[in-house]
């Protein structure tokens with residue numbers, strides 16, 4: 001992943017999805033001089049609190065934050081498909097990313113799968129490499145995911161956990177734990193001989 005000086009877009013349906021699934025990679029790329037955009041499609045509840053937490057997290061990861069359905073609580077399932085596709089078309093048109101990393105098609109959360117399909121459709125706007133990150137959930141449940149690419153996040157493992165912890169309303173008051181994501185990164189790291197890694201499924205990649 002050598003995107004120095006280029007823009008890479010990370011897409012998540014909700015606040016904290018990106019941090020849980022691929023936050024270490026966000027920080028790795030940001031540290032490497034990539035122009036990283038973290039785009040959240042919707043904030044379904046507690047808009048002020050959760051958008052402020054997302055902003056804190058983006059500062060920790062060193063990336064730009066965009067909330068596509070900004071200004072108030074909205075749910076993705078209230079959008080028509082063409083509206084969501086239009087939203088992502090516009091984002092891709094404006095940002096012209098070299099790569100997009102988003103949810104995968106096997107996620108158990110319907111919003112995540114919907115965002116994946118809208119991202120697939122956005123490929124007709126412009127060429128970008130497309131990757132899916134691991135299904136994300138604050139209470140993990142087993143769903144299929146077959147990674148075939150890995151990013152070494154040994155240098156940003158702690159940054160990822162700090163970014164997750166910035167979502168205080170999710171992980172403290174509700175008593176949820178996120179150490180699971182360190183365990184997951186350790187297992188992925190073992191697959192490729194590093195301390196910690198994040199796993200990806202490649203949808204499309206162009207070798208220039």
Ligand SMILES: [Zn+2]
Nearest residue numbers: 013014017109
């Ligand atoms: Zn989500």
